[in-house]
Amino acid sequence: MDLLKRLKETPLPFAALLGIEIISAASDRIVAEMTVRHELCTRPDVLHGGALMAFADTLGALGTLANLTEGSGTATIESKTNFISSAPVGARIVGEATPLHRGSRTMVWQTRITNAEGKLVAMVTQTQLIFPKPAKSPQ
DSSP, rough: OOOHHHHSSOHHHHHHHHHHEEEEEEEEEEEEEEOOOOGGGTTTTTOOHHHEEEEEEHHHHHHHHHTTTOHHHHEEEEEEEEEEEBBBBTTTTEEEEEEEEEEEEEEEEEEEEEETOEEEEEEHHHHHEEEEEOOOOOO
């Protein structure tokens, strides 16, 4: 099954809650968009940093999943965010995650988040730990 179709058909529950829409998906690039809703904001009505980080974390996780063998898993073990500018309520943000490292035990993804006009909102770098598919027990 096509990766984009698979990710859209089986969305992560938290990604659905955030309203993340995957635009394109490949093993070396995940692009998604999200509209800044009031319930994701701080005061004055700008996107909360935690929501922005969760958006980026989701894209890095999806990128890692796109590179794993069936049955393997992943978890974020480190994340660093540089906040550059704000995203007001109603804005549409775009995230593009690309790998910096794709190893057998860890992957490192960088997500560039911009507004619809292309202005940089944040840069996020995260490390994903890879859990290999469990070996079958002898019976």
